[in-house]
Amino acid sequence: EAGVAQSPRYKIIEKRQSVAFWCNPISGHATLYWYQQILGQGPKLLIQFQNNGVVDDSQLPKDRFSAERLKGVDSTLKIQPAKLEDSAVYLCASSYTGLGVGEQFFGPGTRLTVL
Amino acid sequence: GENVEQHPSTLSVQEGDSAVIKCTYSDSASNYFPWYKQELGKRPQLIIDIRSNVGEKKDQRIAVTLNKTAKHFSLHITETQPEDSAVYFCAALYYGGSQGNLIFGKGTKLSVKP
Numbered sequence: 453e454a455g456v457a458q459s460p461r462y463k464i465i466e467k468r469q470s471v472a473f474w475c476n477p478i479s480g481h482a483t484l485y486w487y488q489q490i491l492g493q494g495p496k497l498l499i500q501f502q503n504n505g506v507v508d509d510s511q512l513p514k515d516r517f518s519a520e521r522l523k524g525v526d527s528t529l530k531i532q533p534a535k536l537e538d539s540a541v542y543l544c545a546s547s548y549t550g551l552g553v554g555e556q557f558f559g560p561g562t563r564l565t566v567l
Numbered sequence: 568g569e570n571v572e573q574h575p576s577t578l579s580v581q582e583g584d585s586a587v588i589k590c591t592y593s594d595s596a597s598n599y600f601p602w603y604k605q606e607l608g609k610r611p612q613l614i615i616d617i618r619s620n621v622g623e624k625k626d627q628r629i630a631v632t633l634n635k636t637a638k639h640f641s642l643h644i645t646e647t648q649p650e651d652s653a654v655y656f657c658a659a660l661y662y663g664g665s666q667g668n669l670i671f672g673k674g675t676k677l678s679v680k681p
Contacts, residue, residue: 494571497668558610
C-alpha cells in the first residue's frame with residue numbers, strides 16, 4: 453500500500469513569514485496526526501483528527517499554528533508567523549483506528565528551518 | 568502531565584552483543600506501548616509494541632518487556648547488527664483527552680560497531 457505522503461520535504465523561511473505543509477494519509481485511515489520533532493527529541497503531538505473533526509489540539513500553539521482536514525482525507529498545517537523555535541521536522545501520521553491503539557504510520561516529514 | 572523517560576540517550580555496542588533500552592511512564596492508565604526505529608533522515612517505523620495484558624512479546628531478535636506495577640518497559644535487541652544502528656523511541660498511550668495520544672521518549676541513539 454502507498455504510504456503517508458508529505459510535501460514539501462524541506463522548507464527554509466525567515467522568521468515572521470508564513471509556511472504551509474501538506475499531508476496525504478494512507479487510504480482508508482480515519483485518524484490523522486501532526487507531530488513536531490525538534491532535533492534530538494521524540495515526536496510531540498500537535499493535533500489529531502478523526503475524519504474531518506479535531507479530537508485533540510491541546511498542544512497546538514493556536515496563536516500561530518492552524519490545521520485543517522476539510523474533506524476527511526488530506527490535511528494542511530500552517531504556521532503564521534513563524535518563529536526561530538519552530539525549526540523542526542513536522543511529521544504527519546495516520547492510523548486505521550482511533551483511540552491511539554492502532555499502529556501509526558509516519559510520513560517522511562517536512563524539515564523546516566526558520567532563519 | 569504525562570511523561571515518558573527513556574535511557575540511555577546513547578548506546579554503543581559491538582556487533583553480536585545485546586542492547587537494552589529502558590523507559591518509564593507516569594500515567595498508570597496507559598495500556599499500549601510501541602517502539603519506533605528512526606534511521607537518519609527517515610520516518611519513524613514501528614518495530615514492536617506491547618499491550619498491558621501481557622508482560623513480554625518477542626519478534627525474532629527483538630523483545631519488549633512490561634512491568635505495569637513499576638511502570639516501566641524495555642526493548643531488548645539480541646545479536647545486534649550494523650543495520651540496527653538508528654534512534655529508537657519508546658512511547659506510551661496517554662488518555663488525557665477523549666482519545667488516546669502517544670507520548671514519546673526523547674530517543675536512544677544506538678550504534679552497532681562491526
